Amino acid sequence: xxxxxxxxxxxxxxxxxxxxxxxxxxxxxxxxxxxxxxxxxxxxxxxxxxxxxxxxxxxxxxxxxxxxxxxxxxxxxxxxxxxxxxxxxxxxxxxxxxxxxxxxxxxxxxxxxxxxxxxxxxxxxxxxxxxxxxxxxxxxxxxxxxxxxxxxxxxxxxxxxxxxxxxxxxxxxxxxxxxxxxxxxxxxxxxxxxxxxxxxxxxxxxxxxxxxxxxxxxxxxxxxxxxxxxxxxxxxxxxxxxxxxxxxxxxxxxxxxxxxxxxxxxxxxxxxxxxxxxxxxxxxxxxxxxxxxxxxxxxxxxxxxxxxxxxxxxxxxxxxxxxxxxxxxxxxxxxxxxxxxxxxxxxxxxxxxxxxxxxxxxxxxxxxxxxxxxxxxxxxxxxxxxxxxxxxxxxxxxxxxxxxxxxxxxxxxxxxxxxxxxxxxxxxxxxxxxxxxxxxxxxxxxxxxxxxxxxxxxxxxxxxxxxxxxxxx
Numbered sequence: 231x232x233x234x235x236x237x238x239x240x241x242x243x244x245x246x247x248x249x250x251x252x253x254x255x256x257x258x259x260x261x262x263x264x265x266x267x268x269x270x271x272x273x274x275x276x277x278x279x280x281x282x283x284x285x286x287x288x289x290x291x292x293x294x295x296x297x298x299x300x301x302x303x304x305x306x307x308x309x310x311x312x313x314x315x316x317x318x319x320x321x322x323x324x325x326x327x328x329x330x331x332x333x334x335x336x337x338x339x340x341x342x343x344x345x346x347x348x349x350x351x352x353x354x355x356x357x358x359x360x361x362x363x364x365x366x367x368x369x370x371x372x373x374x375x376x377x378x379x380x381x382x383x384x385x386x387x388x389x390x391x392x393x394x395x396x397x398x399x400x401x402x403x404x405x406x407x408x409x410x411x412x413x414x415x416x417x418x419x420x421x422x423x424x425x426x427x428x429x430x431x432x433x434x435x436x437x438x439x440x441x442x443x444x445x446x447x448x449x450x451x452x453x454x455x456x457x458x459x460x461x462x463x464x465x466x467x468x469x470x471x472x473x474x475x476x477x478x479x480x481x482x483x484x485x486x487x488x489x490x491x492x493x494x495x496x497x498x499x500x501x502x503x504x505x506x507x508x509x510x511x512x513x514x515x516x517x518x519x520x521x522x523x524x525x526x527x528x529x530x531x532x533x534x535x536x537x538x539x540x541x542x543x544x545x546x547x548x549x550x551x552x553x554x555x556x557x558x559x560x561x562x563x564x565x566x567x568x569x570x571x572x573x574x575x576x577x578x579x580x581x582x583x584x585x586x587x588x589x590x591x592x593x594x595x596x597x598x599x600x601x602x603x604x605x606x607x608x609x610x611x612x613x614x615x616x617x618x619x620x621x622x623x624x625x626x627x628x629x630x631x632x633x634x635x636x637x638x639x640x641x642x643x644x645x646x647x648x649x650x651x652x653x654x655x656x657x658x659x660x661x662x663x664x665x666x667x668x669x670x671x672x673x674x675x676x677x678x679x680x681x682x683x684x685x686x687x688x689x690x691x692x693x694x695x696x697x698x699x700x701x702x703x
Contacts, residue, residue: 488521572611603630
């Protein structure tokens with residue numbers, strides 16, 4: 231699969247995920263809006279019922295007051311002398327009734343509403359509408375006074391014109407759309423309005439939407455995570471495929487030279503002039519043995535990495551002197567360094583330099599780091615091997631003045647088959663297994679390996695190997 235195809239699939243999936251997330255979000259918002267509409271309908275029903283109760287109570291009180299209207303006794307006596315007594319009495323009584331009724335209509339909201347009764351009605355209707363678990367603020371607004379006269383079950387102090395009631399300034403009652411008109415004056419105009427406000431309305435509405443929203447988020451993240459993992463696997467497989475192709479090419483190159491040398495040496499031995507000279511035959515046989523050993527070493531390295539990947543390496547732990555192993559490795563590598571007119575120095579400062587580990591693999595770790603430092607130095611190599619330790623283990627550092635590593639290369643330098651391709655360094659022989667082997671063996675010993683490097687300024691590889699129980703033996 232080409233890189234272009236992969237990115238096309240990623241783009242399509244990303245658009246699909248964004249579209250799915252947008253649809254889910256709009257669905258949740260639609261659900262909340264629907265709940266809000268139902269909520270507002272319940273509140274309007276509540277207000278209507280409360281108003282009806284207030285009107286009914288006021289009507290009963292009004293009728294009671296009419297029944298209690300006082301009669302003027304002097305007029306009654308005078309009416310008895312009238313010849314058309316019944317008709318006149320009816321007209322006078324109706325006139326007084328209209329007069330008193332007009333006076334009753336002139337009552338203010340404070341005179342027509344009992345705060346405690348209003349609070350009882352509101353609480354009852356909240357329970358009836360299933361809204362008794364939400365905080366409510368309410369008030370009776372007087373159109374004439376331009377202010378609230380009842381707030382949350384209590385009469386308010388009437389403030390001078392233009393001032394707002396204390397405690398209502400920022401509570402949302404003034405701007406609340408949830409209101410209903412109350413009572414009428416003698417001209418049919420409303421005296422005021424009952425307003426309600428729910429400070430926690432939004433959070434209350436979202437309470438029922440949270441499970442849907444969280445489940446949607448979880449599923450979207452699950453799909454996104456799965457997709458990201460698949461993309462990661464695709465890129466990883468693509469990179470591994472490229473690295474394995476490079477490995478096969480490198481292996482072909484590595485084996486081609488010794489095979490050609492063996493073939494040439496074999497043909498030479500068959501020559502009559504050579505076969506009659508034992509010394510020359512011995513020399514060509516030695517060449518064949520050396521090249522064969524070289525190929526076997528390369529094959530062994532590949533097989534070791536295969537065993538490491540399958541976690542089938544068994545360590546033969548013994549007490550090891552790290553300083554001695556380093557000294558031997560440096561001595562073995564000095565010839566290669568001198569060929570480039572370079573130097574290799576040691577600064578072994580570890581006070582305690584014994585660990586419990588596998589001698590072969592620990593020696594290979596040091597050799598690989600030194601070999602890497604030599605191969606990837608284009609100018610005269612200057613290599614420093616140093617040690618130090620703490621109460622948990624020993625630190626081994628190999629510092630060089632080589633080509634260094636970019637930020638991207640530092641992330642992959644310990645991966646199987648990875649090789650740095652900078653300048654003409656791609657001509658350096660190897661399979662790209664050295665540092666991955668180092669990392670695997672260090673971690674098999676319970677240690678850690680890291681690199682500090684800057685492109686063009688050299689690298690420092692640091693290995694930490696723990697003491698384990700050896701120090702107490």
